[in-house]
Amino acid sequence: MKLPRTPTMRRMPTYLHRLLRMQAAGEEWISCAELAAYMNIPHILVRKDVAMTGLRGNRRYGFRVNELIDAILRFVGWDCPATATLVGAGALGTALLGFSDFATYHFSITSVFDSDPAKIGREIHGFPIYDIAEIRWRLKHFSPKIGILCVPAVGAQLTSDILVSLGIRYIWNFANVCLQVPPGVIVQREVIAGGLAVLSAKIKQMEAGEAATEGEDE
């Protein structure tokens, strides 16, 4: 199976977020046009994305909110629970610990590690912060599937090596460095500044007197 394109996958949390709010409000049907208008992206993009989930809509009413939520969860692989360990309880790590949508993805952070004595033993958003020096024996208890790296760039490779040595094969990397990992280990790297690069290029274009591409970018 070839994976769907990354922009499609990246839009899924936004669809889901919107659909869950509609579900909570008791709404039953949603059309691609409504989702497209909300996200300010072309209708056809939403239609293609939704088609990828395999759900067939009703010609007249669109899609049932409940069914589309389930289809997206299945499509992304969020229909089964997954757990993660988070290393680095700084500002970014704290932001992730407080991210309330994870629960709707059946995704949960079950352990948090840091090397800062001022943080170890404290709690952040209800999560106790463990000493990174204890990660080898502690992770045996939690056996998470995913490792989330929120450490400074300088310590990221070492932390990644430790996680991999403990059997973690999936890493969500927020550190500002590209990790070298053995074959079979998958790294998803987040580049916070990537969005600023996209925005800056649009600003440059706008200020050169040309209309920037409107709407959300692919």
Added chain:
Amino acid sequence: MKLPRTPTMRRMPTYLHRLLRMQAAGEEWISCAELAAYMNIPHILVRKDVAMTGLRGNRRYGFRVNELIDAILRFVGWDCPATATLVGAGALGTALLGFSDFATYHFSITSVFDSDPAKIGREIHGFPIYDIAEIRWRLKHFSPKIGILCVPAVGAQLTSDILVSLGIRYIWNFANVCLQVPPGVIVQREVIAGGLAVLSAKIKQMEAGEAATEGEDE
């Protein structure tokens, strides 16, 4: 001018980060192959990306590190200084305030606002936190080009409306909501969970016994 594809723009900060470290180490030349190996992406992608900047390399040695840095800064629009105001000094806002690479983009946050009395008047990473209620007169002094939204989803549209009414035309939105803005205003939205969706889909594929696409995804 048609904007380069988003994946190309998103890779620019990573190239830049690597090149600046090489520059600091006194290295003079870089090849596309070296950048590709570092980022674990196909050589051809790097070659296309670098070609977009307009820089011509040396057949034998590749590109001069200094020249490629300048070419990337120009290409992204980071050759001129830009300033921003940040609204919402929570965990994510704090992470952005501490992001050290902004300086190399000639990008600077010059004012920070929050509505939390516990934060107003304090300093985070050397930035004084102003009361959001004072934003109308305070922003006249700073006149930032970009507004960075790190507020909770529920307050994001109102904050966006205020920024737009104060003349801000570019918004970098980290709130978990799609903003409705008038024509001519550009919003770059960051979906933190987007990367998790990409990773989760790869995990699903791996665990179904199929090899996931290796390397960094487009």
